[in-house]
Amino acid sequence: MSQDTELIVIGGGLQGLSTAFWAARAGLRVTVVEKSMPGRHASGFSAGGVRTLGRALPEIPLALAALDLWYDLPTLLDDDGGFVPSAQVRIAENDADMRSLRERVAVTDALGWTHEVLLDEAEVKTLLPAVAPHVVGGLVCRRDGFADPMRTTRAFLRAATRAGAVVRVGAGVAGLERVQGGWRVTLEDGSHLGAPRIVNAAGAWGRRIARMVGDDFPLGFNALMMMFTAPLPPFITQVALATGRPLSFKQVASGHVMIGGGPKGVADLDTGLTTLDVTRLAASARTALELFPVLKDVAILHAWAGIEAIMPDEIPVIGRSSRAEGIVHLCGFSGHGFALSPLTGRIAADLVLGRESPYPIEAFSPDRFVPGVDTDRPSGTMLQPAG
Ligand SMILES: Cc1cc2nc3c(=O)[nH]c(=O)nc-3n(C[C@H](O)[C@H](O)[C@H](O)COP(=O)(O)OP(=O)(O)OC[C@H]3O[C@@H](n4cnc5c(N)ncnc54)[C@H](O)[C@@H]3O)c2cc1C
Structure with a gap:
């Protein structure tokens, strides 16, 4: 299949837009596909707290750098x-x-x-x-x-666009298929896009995207x-x-x-x-x-x-898929991903570019849970506050 772009980012929330910004800045041709509008879900409705206080221990280096x-x-x-x-x-x-x-x-x-x-x-x-x-x-x-959630989302959107990223709104992903040299994305309107690399930044829908490529985690x-x-x-x-x-x-x-x-x-x-x-x-x-x-x-x-x-452990999923080549997952931020977004998008961009993360991300591995655990339902507890 012909490759329309070098990276497709699924999700136009802060995580996806930050990834698009850093990846486009590094020279990749990037297309963001957003089902609704940028900031329509968690990123636009956040409290906007920028908190290093009380972070889960694996998040501390990321929170400080962010x-x-x-x-x-x-x-x-x-x-x-x-x-x-x-x-x-x-x-x-x-x-x-x-x-x-x-x-x-x-x-x-x-x-x-x-x-x-x-x-x-x-x-x-x-x-x-x-x-x-x-x-x-x-x-x-x-x-x-603290910061202004919608203003921050728009700022990343504009900066990603200035760096060359294309952001498609109303472009929901309906399917993902491995083809020679990469991935074929089927959008809800039946059209297709191709790219060798995909970032799953679909927020609360991240597990649905993961399952499309044969991955699973209890989001x-x-x-x-x-x-x-x-x-x-x-x-x-x-x-x-x-x-x-x-x-x-x-x-x-x-x-x-x-x-x-x-x-x-x-x-x-x-x-x-x-x-x-x-x-x-x-x-x-x-x-x-x-x-x-x-x-x-x-x-x-x-x-x-x-x-x-x-996520059950209330820390995000950040990492390459161990099964599906070219896929990076960046979701599951569990009530406190706004503060991390300037950095976590950069980490995801590094991973798609084949670099290693300068920060420890093993704790956020997509594979850290036993496959098949069913938590695709509202989570009842949350130890860290939203924000
Ligand atoms: C009320 C509230 C308060 C919060 N307060 C704070 C806070 O104070 N501090 C803090 O750090 N964090 C806070 N958070 C958490 C923070 O806002 C989120 O962790 C962060 O915004 C997640 O960004 P995201 O890009 O992963 O998700 P989202 O912003 O939800 O973006 C995911 C995007 O993916 C799109 N999408 C889904 N499925 C598809 C598909 N099939 N195809 C294409 N696109 C798709 C969605 O439409 C959505 O726009 C809060 C969250 C909420 C809801």
Whole structure:
């Protein structure tokens, strides 16, 4: 089959667009095929937290390197993605929380990572003057921050296009077939595209794409929900997270507060639609109110959910297929792939170019689970907060 391009990236979320950017910059002819619109799913509906705080240990080197790229985004993309270097703080509400934060720092310090710093009660209350009186301490990453999800997605889209990538919208992949010299992609309209290399960046649909090439991993999915309040006078600049319960929380420049970090609605992979669970949203709002009493009486203006891929171990799938030549998987970001995206796209581009990743990625192997385990259903638990 004739090769239309040198790399086809499936999925026009941040992971796919970042891959396209880095691969096109390295000189490959790249086509992104996006079923809907860039940023239509997790990437556009994210909370935008840029967090090195509390990362799963295998993710720490990637999160730290990605954070450096966030600071360099204006040079790389000609747009900062709305990145605000605000710090992220995990709040301890009781002795058990504080113990778990101390244990965490003991582990990270022993491994030589010093970016997570313990705060005692006085320090956390100085840093977060609006925090509730019962708070006893915290853990801070001072270089962390947050960004604007749709702006970042568009910035990668524009930069990838400037570098020569072609982005096709409304181009859903219906099938993948191994042919001489590469892969034949069948789109939902029946047309075909050919390329020697494919990156599977289909987010929550990543397992469906993997199965098309004979791979499988237990990628589930969830509808992660967010709330957005009426504006309040400024009371916090940092992103705040709870320790013993799910919460991620920030106030943006307009004064509105974004509340997320874990509550889940219902997602339908076939339609791509989500349904909010108002009871769970209310529980999340109560947690936010207990930690920040200043939220009393503020109205929730709107709420939304985005469909996110969740792996059982809540770390992504990043790696070459061991069975299907030319295939790289980049999905399963489990609620925290926004922060990693500037770097993980670069790693995927390196892999398709035949280079080795400069960062350790063995823990993210597509083969780390026993084949056939059925988790193609909403995942119930999530240890790391979304964000
Ligand atoms: C509410 C919410 C809050 C979050 N908060 C944070 C946060 O604060 N910090 C953080 O780091 N992360 C956060 N995340 C997670 C982060 O947004 C995701 O990990 C990241 O955006 C995943 O990017 P992606 O490109 O893999 O997936 P997506 O953005 O979902 O992109 C996948 C794309 O693939 C396309 N696609 C699917 N099937 C096909 C097909 N057959 N053919 C062609 N295209 C296809 C889809 O249409 C979609 O556009 C949050 C997520 C949500 C939902």
